[in-house]
Amino acid sequence: MTAQAAARPRSDYGRLLAEVSAAGLLQRRASRYLARLAALSVVSAGGVLALLALGNSWWQLPLAALFAGIAAQVGFLGHDAGHQQVFRSRRANDSLGLLLAGLGLGLSYGWWVDKHNRHHQAPNQVDHDPDVAPGVLAWTSSQAAGQSRWLQWLVRRQAALFVPLLVLEAWNLHVGSVRAVLRRRAAGEGAVLLAHATVVVGALLLVMSPAKVALFVVVQQSLFGLYLGCSFAPNHKGMPVTEAGDPGERDFLRRQVLTARDVRGGRVLTAAFGGLNLQIEHHLFPSMPSPNLRRCRPLVKAFCHAQGLPYTETTLLDSYRQALRHLHAVAPHRSG
Numbered sequence: 496m497t498a499q500a501a502a503r504p505r506s507d508y509g510r511l512l513a514e515v516s517a518a519g520l521l522q523r524r525a526s527r528y529l530a531r532l533a534a535l536s537v538v539s540a541g542g543v544l545a546l547l548a549l550g551n552s553w554w555q556l557p558l559a560a561l562f563a564g565i566a567a568q569v570g571f572l573g574h575d576a577g578h579q580q581v582f583r584s585r586r587a588n589d590s591l592g593l594l595l596a597g598l599g600l601g602l603s604y605g606w607w608v609d610k611h612n613r614h615h616q617a618p619n620q621v622d623h624d625p626d627v628a629p630g631v632l633a634w635t636s637s638q639a640a641g642q643s644r645w646l647q648w649l650v651r652r653q654a655a656l657f658v659p660l661l662v663l664e665a666w667n668l669h670v671g672s673v674r675a676v677l678r679r680r681a682a683g684e685g686a687v688l689l690a691h692a693t694v695v696v697g698a699l700l701l702v703m704s705p706a707k708v709a710l711f712v713v714v715q716q717s718l719f720g721l722y723l724g725c726s727f728a729p730n731h732k733g734m735p736v737t738e739a740g741d742p743g744e745r746d747f748l749r750r751q752v753l754t755a756r757d758v759r760g761g762r763v764l765t766a767a768f769g770g771l772n773l774q775i776e777h778h779l780f781p782s783m784p785s786p787n788l789r790r791c792r793p794l795v796k797a798f799c800h801a802q803g804l805p806y807t808e809t810t811l812l813d814s815y816r817q818a819l820r821h822l823h824a825v826a827p828h829r830s831g
Contacts, residue, residue, distance in 0.1 A: 508748040508779075511798050515780060518794065520787045527786045528581045531572060539565055551703050559711050563718035566665075569599045570723060571769025571785075577608045580784045593687070601691035602668055603684055606675035615781055619731055619754040621738045626731065631660065634736055636825045647827065654823035661724030662717040669716075726767075729758045729814035730774040733821040734807070751778040752799060756817075757792065757808035764811065765789060775806065 505513070515521065542561050549555050575581055576592035589604075596604035610625050617623035621635060633639035633650050642650050649656065676685040699708040734754050745753065758764065758772035765772055770785030776795050777788060799806040809817070 506746065506748070507802060508746065511748065511779070511795065514794060514798070515783075515791060518790070520791050520794075521780065521783055522787075523581065523583055524784045524786050525582055527784065528572065528575070531568075535565060535568055535572075546702060549702075551707065553707065555703060555707060555711055556714055559715040560718050563715050563722055566600055566715070566719045567722040567726065568769065569595050571726075571771070573600070573602075573604065573607075574611070574769065574771075575785055577604070577611065578781045580782055593684075597684060597687035598691055601672070601688050601695070603672035603675045603681075603688065605679075605681070605684065606672055607668070610671075615778060618751065618778060619734060619736045621736060627736055632657070632822065633825055634821075635738055636827075637738065639825050639827050650826050651828065653826055654819045657728075657819060657822055658721075658724075661721045661728070664720030664724045665716045666720065668720075668723075725815075726769070726771055728818050729756065729811060730771060731755055733814070733817035733819075748779070749804065751775070752804055752806065754778075755807070756814060757806075758811050758814050759808055760811055762789075772811075775808075 538561075542558060542565065546555060546558055549558070572581075573592050573595035576588045576595065579585060579588045581591060582588050592608070593604045596602045596607065614624050614626045619627055621627055621638070627634040629638045629641065631646065631649065632653050633642060639650050672688060675681075676688065696708065696712070699711060703711065731754055734756060737754075752775055755774040755778050757775050758768070760772060765788075770788050771777060773785075773788040773792055776783065776791045777785070779795060780791065783791060796806050796808075
């Protein structure tokens with residue numbers, strides 16, 4: 496390092512990064528991830544044995560809930576692989592992500608990583624963050640006003656319909672994956688998605704009747720989507736949304752901290768959410784292994800307080816209330 500570089504003042508984020516790095520919190524923890532994979536494998540094997548033992552029975556449906564939970568945990572591991580958190584090698588991380596997302600969940604890893612990286616680069620920024628892009632729901636008043644006529648009815652009730660709509664999230668991810676594969680003409684990834692569907696449906700048909708298989712898949716995928724939605728919604732929904740033309744460009748530190756919130760709940764909630772309840776720390780350090788986020792939190796919180804920067808944390812239920820309150824506030828309301 497030159498004398499000029501040493502004398503150059505660090506940015507606020509640079510100083511925080513140096514502190515976090517010195518604490519060893521950016522070091523990979525592959526053994527922790529392998530332990531999680533092993534535990535998931537054991538639970539999955541138990542679920543398969545239970546499925547075989549029950550046979551062609553409607554009592555299989557409670558197992559659909561178990562497999563929905565397993566799928567969400569697989570998704571959290573795929574998320575971490577996509578952020579290069581597991582191994583030092585990018586190739587190893589991407590190989591794991593492709594295995595978990597493609598074969599494990601039937602989702603396009605490449606499409607999701609691209610979409611999610613754009614979210615991280617510009618969280619809650621309209622026209623940049625795909626998670627607040629206009630769609631079925633409106634995240635700003637201008638989006639709500641611009642909805643088509645038939646969507647206006649839904650937008651006016653979007654706060655009440657938000658949770659029920661989450662059951663469609665997994666189906667939405669599958670549709671997005673297929674569209675991305677067809678658009679990119681990614682034959683290899685398309686074959687992986689087809690292999691996932693063939694193996695899952697084929698295995699279920701060996702045990703259950705077609706009607707039971709269809710209902711099993713609907714229940715499992717709907718609960719999977721609900722789980723994912725309830726895990727991601729507390730992170731940014733209800734936090735400030737920046738529209739095009741809004742004044743005041745934020746630096747990286749403030750862009751990440753001011754648009755995210757942490758959710759308190761202890762180790763059980765952190766395990767259930769794959770560490771994503773510690774969203775501020777994750778957005779500041781996307782490649783930090785999720786097992787380190789809890790140790791990082793006090794450093795980030797103290798740094799933000801020293802900078803006079805709001806650090807938002809709340810309970811799980813209050814995070815949902817804030818999200819629903821925001822959806823209600825931006826929706827059009829009829830007078831009278």
